[in-house]
Every structure is written in structure tokens, then in C-alpha cells.
Amino acid sequence: MTPVITLPGQLEDTHHLTHDERESMEHEGDELPYSKESSESDPMLRALTRSLLLELGEDPDRCGLLRTPHRVAKSMRYLTSGYDMNIEKVLNGAIFKEDTEEMVIVKDIDFYSLCEHHMLPFFGKAHIAYIPKGKIVGLSKLPRIVEVFSRRLQVQERMTHQIAETLMEYLQPHGVAIVTEARHLCMMMRGVEKQNTVATSSAMLGAFKEPRTRSEFLSLIAGKLS
Numbered sequence: 001m002t003p004v005i006t007l008p009g010q011l012e013d014t015h016h017l018t019h020d021e022r023e024s025m026e027h028e029g030d031e032l033p034y035s036k037e038s039s040e041s042d043p044m045l046r047a048l049t050r051s052l053l054l055e056l057g058e059d060p061d062r063c064g065l066l067r068t069p070h071r072v073a074k075s076m077r078y079l080t081s082g083y084d085m086n087i088e089k090v091l092n093g094a095i096f097k098e099d100t101e102e103m104v105i106v107k108d109i110d111f112y113s114l115c116e117h118h119m120l121p122f123f124g125k126a127h128i129a130y131i132p133k134g135k136i137v138g139l140s141k142l143p144r145i146v147e148v149f150s151r152r153l154q155v156q157e158r159m160t161h162q163i164a165e166t167l168m169e170y171l172q173p174h175g176v177a178i179v180t181e182a183r184h185l186c187m188m189m190r191g192v193e194k195q196n197t198v199a200t201s202s203a204m205l206g207a208f209k210e211p212r213t214r215s216e217f218l219s220l221i222a223g224k225l226s
């Protein structure tokens with residue numbers, strides 16, 4: 001069997017998308033209460049940031065910090081916007097009936113998340129594979145599903161499993177495999193200060209529990225794992 005391997009750079013191509021899917025891509029982000037572009041920010045988050053600055057011994061009224069509470073409030077909302085995303089909406093119209101049972105792989109999906117223990121970023125790449133059983137999903141949706149679970153307070157292992165279980169639930173495929181690799185700023189900037197440590201986490205569901213299928217997937221993404 002010949003797996004279809006896709007890199008995120010190739011996902012820009014939208015000609016295969018349905019009208020509805022293109023529409024939903026063009027309007028995505030519209031419903032977010034405090035999107036990246038918004039000039040509004042949450043007053044409570046601004047107040048909390050101001051208190052934090054004071055507590056750290058800073059002067060929140062000095063020139064460079066005047067708009068910091070506003071920026072932090074907006075940025076925190078954006079970095080945790082996964083809480084407001086809805087899988088059904090993300091997948092809207094992008095699951096298709098298809099008679100293929102060949103492994104589909106999307107490698108090198110960038111993600112950025114915040115560790116729930118320190119609220120510091122961890123970031124890296126996700127590699128996703130599934131073996132369809134009658135249903136496939138628009139490939140551009142896989143990075144979007146990753147965002148739903150990465151843009152919130154997380155631990156890498158749970159994020160990896162949530163993505164895998166979501167794909168199992170909505171596609172009911174023969175199996176789903178996910179490997180994530182990430183650098184954690186809480187390890188790099190503080191504590192153990194292990195600068196070059198990459199944490200790897202995986203979830204292997206269904207057919208990927210079989211050693212042969214699992215090792216086929218792992219060898220197809222190998223070379224990517226640093």
C-alpha cells in the first residue's frame with residue numbers, strides 16, 4: 001500500500017475543498033471573542049496583569065508597560081482560544097465518504113501550547129496518520145484539530161491523546177497514530193535548564209497497536225524525529 005504523505009505547506013491548496021469548507025475557512029476566527037486583530041481586551045485579564053506587574057516589583061505606569069496589560073490580555077485569550085473552538089464547527093462539511101484504506105499521513109504540523117504547570121510555552125511538531133474505513137477528512141483540518149487542543153493549558157501527553165481520540169471518534173478509521181515532539185520552555189529557561197531536550201509523546205490507536213503498522217508509520221516519519 002502507498003501511503004499519502006502530506007506536509008503542511010501543501011495544505012494551502014484549497015481547490016479540492018467544498019464551497020462550504022472554503023467559506024468556513026475564510027470566516028474562521030470570526031466567533032472568537034478576543035481575536036488577534038481585535039482592539040478589545042478583557043478588563044479582568046488587564047487588571048490581573050497589572051497586579052502581576054506590581055507584585056513583580058514593576059511600575060505598570062511607566063511608558064513601556066502602559067499597554068502591556070492590554071497586550072497580555074489579548075495574547076492570553078488568543079493562546080488559549082482552543083477553549084472556545086468547537087470540533088464540530090472545525091470539521092464542518094469536511095468529512096467525506098471515500099473507499100480508500102491507505103494510510104494517510106500529515107507530517108510536521110507546527111503547534112504552540114502552554115504547559116499547565118508553569119503556563120510557559122511548549123512547541124514543536126505533530127505527525128498524524130490514520131487508516132480510513134470509509135471516511136476521510138479534508139487534510140487542512142488536521143492542523144486545525146491540533147490547534148483546538150494545543151491552544152489551551154496542556155500537558156503534551158494529554159494533548160497527543162486528545163487529538164488521536166477526536167480523530168477516532170469522528171472518522172471511525174481502522175486506526176490513528178500521532179507522534180508529537182516539543183521543546184518546553186519550563187525546562188529550557190528554568191529548573192533543569194536542559195536546552196536541547198525534545199520531549200516526544202505518542203498515541204497509537206486501533207490498527208496502529210499492531211507492531212507492523214506502527215513501525216511502518218514510524219519509519220515513514222523517521223528522520224523528522226530529532
Ligand SMILES: [Zn+2]
Nearest residue numbers: 115117118186
Ligand atoms: Zn512546565
